[in-house]
Amino acid sequence: MIVKRETLVPAPPEEVWRLVGDPARLPQWWPGVTRVEEATPETWTTVLSSPKGKVVRADYTRLEIEPERRVAWRQEVEESPFERILAAAATEIALVPDEGGTRVTVTLDQKPRGWARFAPLQFRSAGVRQVQGALDGLKAVFEP
Numbered sequence: 567m568i569v570k571r572e573t574l575v576p577a578p579p580e581e582v583w584r585l586v587g588d589p590a591r592l593p594q595w596w597p598g599v600t601r602v603e604e605a606t607p608e609t610w611t612t613v614l615s616s617p618k619g620k621v622v623r624a625d626y627t628r629l630e631i632e633p634e635r636r637v638a639w640r641q642e643v644e645e646s647p648f649e650r651i652l653a654a655a656a657t658e659i660a661l662v663p664d665e666g667g668t669r670v671t672v673t674l675d676q677k678p679r680g681w682a683r684f685a686p687l688q689f690r691s692a693g694v695r696q697v698q699g700a701l702d703g704l705k706a707v708f709e710p
Contacts, residue, residue, distance in 0.1 A: 567675075567676050567677070567678065567686070567689060567690055567693060568673065568674070568675045568676075569673070569674045569676075569690065569693040569694050569696075569697045570671065570672070570673040570674075570697070571671070571672055571694070571697045571698055571701055572669055572670060572671040572672070572701070573669075573670055573701040573704070573705060574664055574666060574667050574668070574669055574670075575667050575668045575669075575670050575704050575705055575708050576666060576667040576705075576708050576709060577667050577668060577708040578663070578667070578668060579634050579635075579661045579662075579663050579668045580634055581668075581708070582661055582667075582668045582670060582704070582708070583633065583634040583635075583661060585704070585707060586637060586659050586661070586670075586704070587631070587633065587634075587637055589602055589605045589607070589610040589626070589628075589639075590602050590605040590610070592610075592612060594703070594707055595700065595703035595704050595706070595707050596612070596699075596700050596703060597695075597696060597699030597700060597703060598614045598615060598616070598699075599612045599613070599614055600613050600614065600615045600621075601613045603623075607628065607631075608627065608628050609625070609626065609627050609628070610625075610626055611623050611624065611625050611626070612624050612626065622647050623646075624641055624642075624646065624648065625641070625642040625646065626639045626640065626641055626642065627639060627640055627642060629656065630658075634661065635660065635661055635662075636658065636659065636660045636661065637658070637659050638656060638657065638658040638659075639656065639657055640654070640655065640656045640657075641655040641656070641657075643655060649679070650679065650680050651678060651679055651680055651689075652676060652677065652678065652679055653677040653678065653679040654675075654676070654677040655674070655675070655676045655677070656674075656675045656676075657672070657673065657674050657675075658671075658672070658673040658675075659671070659672050659673075660673075667708075670701065670704055672697045672700050672701055673697075674693050674696060674697050676689070676693055
């Protein structure tokens with residue numbers, strides 16, 4: 567299942583890149599991320615909190631990077647709490663200069679596992695909320 571959304575962020579690409587290209591800054595804009603641990607440019611762990619206060623950790627590995635243009639990472643689902651619903655998950659963020667700022671596209675590619683394969687509407691809806699939340703978070707950082 568692929569979810570892809572875009573928005574115009576009112577900031578130049580180099581400013582947006584400083585935020586999206588640094589995994590340690592995910593708590594500033596990615597939904598549910600309260601902190602990042604053990605962050606290097608290639609790997610990191612996010613600590614996520616649900617609306618009900620449940621805390622879970624998720625590990626990530628950067629797959630590709632084109633500074634100021636594109637970054638992609640995958641979630642390490644094996645032996646994680648996400649393993650029962652995800653076979654694989656990858657995220658890509660692309661930046662394109664645009665009049666008035668930067669066009670940001672977030673693409674989430676998830677392969678469901680287990681019960682999630684039989685609930686495609688709910689699974690897709692959760693992906694849409696995550697991607698839209700990320701875009702809304704980015705806009706909130708840069709809008710006055």
